[in-house]
Amino acid sequence: MLDGIDDLDWTAMQHAYGPAGDVPAMLRGLVAADAELRSESEEGLWGAVHHQGDVYDSTLATIPFLLEIAQRPGPSQATAFDLLGSYGGIDTASLVELGEARPWLAPGGTYEDARRLIADARQVFLDQLASSDARVRDSAIVASLAGPPDGRVAEALLALFERERDPRTRTTAHAALGWLSRQGLSELDDWVRGQRESPDPGVRIAALIEAARAGEPIATPTLVATVEAAYDQHGPALPTSTRRRLSRRAPQRERRAEAEERVIARVCEAVPDPAPLLMALLTSSDWEIALDAISPASEHIRKVRGDHASLVRLIAARMDEAPKEVGRALMVAGPLAAPARPELVKAPVDESVLAALVNVQDPHAVPHLRTELRRAHPSSSVGFQVARLGPVSSALADDVVRALRAGGEATYGLLQAVAQLGLAEAVPEVLRVLPDPFAIRALRLLGPPARRVVPQLQDLLGAEPKVAVAAAHALWSVDANRSGLSVVLHELDAPTNGFTYRAAADAAGEMRVEEAIPALLVGMEGDDRHGWPQLHSARALWRIDPEPALAPRLASALRTCWVNNESIRLDVAQLLVEMGPSGHALADLVQEELENPLRLTSRGGGWSTSDVERDEELLATLRRLA
Template sequence: MFAGIDEVDWASMEHAYGPADDVPALLTGLASADPVQRERALDGMYGAVHHQGDVYACTLACIPFLFELVADPSVAERGSIVELLTSIGGIELDEDDEEELDEDEIEGAANYAMAAAAVCAGAEVFVGLLADADRGVRLTAPLALATLHAEPPRVLALLRKRLPVEPDEEVRLALVEAAGRLALRHETVADTAAHWLSRLAMQEYAPGLRLAALAQLARCAPAALPVDIVPRVADLLRALRATHPPSGTATRAAAEAASREAAQSPTLIGQLRAMQAAEEAGRSTPWAADLLRTLHGALGDRVEDRVALLADQLCSPDDGQRLDAVRMSGGLIRVWRGPYDEVVRLVGEQLAEPDPRLRDAAAHLLAEIRLLAAPAVDTLAARVAVTSETWVRQWEDGRTSLDPALRALANIGDPRALPVLRSVLERPGVPWDLGHAVAALGPAASPLAGALRHRLAEVPLEPSANGGAAPLMDALASLRADEAMPEVLRVLRGVPEASAPYLRSSALRTLGAFGPGARGAVGELEALMHRSRTRGAIEAADALYSVSGDVDAVLPVLIEALTAEEPLGIRAAAGVVGRLGTRAAAAGPRLRALLHHDDLWVRVDAALALCEVSGRFTETWPVLLAAWTENAHVRVRVADTLARTGAAAAGSGAAHALRAELSSVRRHNARDAGFGTTDIAADESLLTLCRQALRDGDDRG
């Protein structure tokens, strides 16, 4: 094995972490009889040679040797090597990607193309692996064929031939998934594959196979889905529970053991495997979750169908199915707008379940969706009432945070969170999200002002004060508790240099929120404004204006900041100038010049400020409309200005953009990968602002 490996000049190549002279040892390790050695070698291949999907010259040089390993039945865990080859050869660049490549990326693109050609050239090996004695190999070979083989009709025929004789249920599902992949990638077999999948979804097949067929059909031929897709899937889930009953209480013990293994594993691959084992522990059909995720993703904007399906899943007697449903509910709500009251109520019911994973997932989702969690308010209050020992959570980095159920209750503005927050303030440590919770409660949290002030007075002014003082000041700012001005000034004056920028900003925001009640700080704010650099001067000017209302004192500093080179400084200054309104007319020429700035956000902030300063919206709308179209994340800011000024009635065309936003079922900030914990709240705020702007615009028009 590995004939010619020593003839490759590995030292002349590089991978993600330097010279590739260690690659021969990694390849040898993949063939080791020692499972620890194999795991470390595979970890090295993904961590360095194929780092985050990259293809280097050494990756290309590995391909022939990886094929040798796959073809040798004496090598253990060859399925993981099949997966590695599929990943190396399966990256495709479409025409749009190729057009956007810069010079530094051209070499990488060429490597991807060469890797695809090299792996595809050897893909015939995977044909023989469909019937391999190793289950892991049979599990990975179908997708490798569908991704890499040059003859799609032949591959589909092989998959269909293998299905009736394949003894393993999960491998049968892999064969069905591969058929769906073929249909998506190759029009020549799309109709044939869809017809086969439709037949597999019929009554005479096992429920898992039928569910897999429906999931793939939803991906590649959604028009062929049965009209009764929701009750049909619900029936299949019930059939799965009948034929594969969950193992009950063993789940948690097995999950905890696997989690401990993940923490102890020296390799990322080992940690991922242990985490997967923890997730699947005690589940009789762990693959069902992937099938349902595929189905939900393929149903896309069919929100009503997906809500009905989730409602059924959330009523399942199987803890695992309900846990999956909670997570999938988050995936749905983050991307699509819709009526979620029933789903949210059912998610709330999971807070009373004994499985901590289920309770935690439900609480985190309810905290994330904020006001949308209102249908679960009573179950949240009940949960908070019985979790006094876990109202605050300690993290590995030393920070603390509020229990997600408590945070969710506060986000709704329910006063039942108030006594619990009062108790939290009596304990050591200040949760980083305390300020957010107090702000969400609004005036109902006013009784906490004294305790917040007392805690702030006790915070030691040292670098570690960063985490304690800021949440307390944020909370006091939201309450406009100007009686706490002495405590805030203590922080402003005594803030350590290591914590200065962050804590000083927090203190200035708090004094600004106090407004005229902080007049005693005017002299200090003026001095700070004149001696600080650009960002600090802008923050001090913002606070000074809020406290004194003296436009003449702050406008020269702000206009000077508008000429700075740093985009963030310009944006901050424009934001404050906009608050000054028409009394800042002297800043108009500079704001107009910024409408042509290279930075989109500078253009947007300048346009919004100019609208406030000039009292006219029509001259800025072309800039804002272009930004509205180019970057959806500007929309909340723009809609806020439209709602406050009534500018939608100014004949600018803004009303059309607002109505188009309200007609969209997809959230404006939905991402294909990843999400932010404030995304849902931001989108719900946008919808509210759009409605308000249109309503006020109609009234003024």
């Protein structure tokens, strides 16, 4: 077996960690009698030869040998199919959970070579659909999808589905046929969606998802019943008393339906409005279903705009049973967690619950933040939390100053808190952090109460540009002192980098520096693809010369910023508010954004605990313009 493996110059090839001289040993280990060696070899092939979906020359070289392993019954046969399928751009988890078979779509080169080679071997995969091993059949289904959609594959999978008795394999076959139908084999559409009466709950779920994706309306009771069937196939839920005991005393609850944990999320991602389904599931008498609905409900709030008060209350109602999950969901809900205040103030306080209390600016957060501030080494986030707590944070002023005096990783957040609370008494502690630009910023935001620092700021005008520009801006804020004007003008004329240019533009705008207008006009009409220099230039120009004659040029630049970079829209909207009637030139964009049901922060595929908060701030700003 593996004849010819030593004829290749593996050391001349590469994998993720360098020369691929160790690949022959991995392939041999994959067919070894020793289970531990097989496991290590499998880990090496996934981790080095196919690292995070990458395809190297050594990856291509393993294909003939993996095909050989895949055709012989053995403990690594299914693993060989899994690797080959992934080489071809197909992923089992993505297929079954999301109905999307291709997470790796890198174009050209070795990736295209791999897809072609795997597609050429399709008959090997189809032959193994008759294997007596369900795991092999399952993996062969996935590998057979590599390459262009093929009617032969569809016929083979339909035949397999009809004779298959293993529920998991039937579900995989249905998912594969659903994928093929969306890739151009539309003759499969009716069959795929027509499996809603299948005896397999997994297939029924998948059929409903395909129907929902196609725009067919699915009644909420039908969805609820199908989700319940997916869980019930594993037996009944644990009784309530056991549930509570496990929730409070054990790090992990005992589950009967581990394999179904993603079912609710999959259904919610397919239907146009999952809120009714989520509310029904959150009130389910089956604790496992109710708790598994918390995360999808949180994700719905994070992604979709609207009135989520009822959903928030239903999530909060599960606090006793799942404090960690509920706390995290309420943290993500940002200011929309306000209806859950009663549950939050009674909950055991962990990081998520504290963040949620801060998000809704509840005074019950104060003693917990005070405890953190008084620790020998406060967390890096505590100062930022104090800054966001609102008026009630004034009770923490003395603790903030003491913690800043101690230094440490909390310093940057504490500087933010000093500025937000207006703690002029903290100036001596802030001076110790100079010449850090964050410290200079804190002094600037303190304004005239920090006037005593003028000599120290003037000493910084000769420092590196980012420090000098920050000092010039702070001098103006604390003392209306324009001694740093030349520093600002020089940075605008000959920018050191984008960050320092933007800082200089902000300074010029607040100082009303008319001499800066020519440089700012150049900056506003620049070509930075993210638009930040253009935005800062436009804002400065408006503050220097808020005349209607300049407004059309500003509006044109701001329109380009808005269209090219979604993450800049809040800042653009805030400037439009500042511009008053002159900002109405972007009314069409404002209205379009207000009518979008999806949160701006969820459209780029990223994730942050502040997504809801930022989007709600954007909406509030846009409503002032509408």
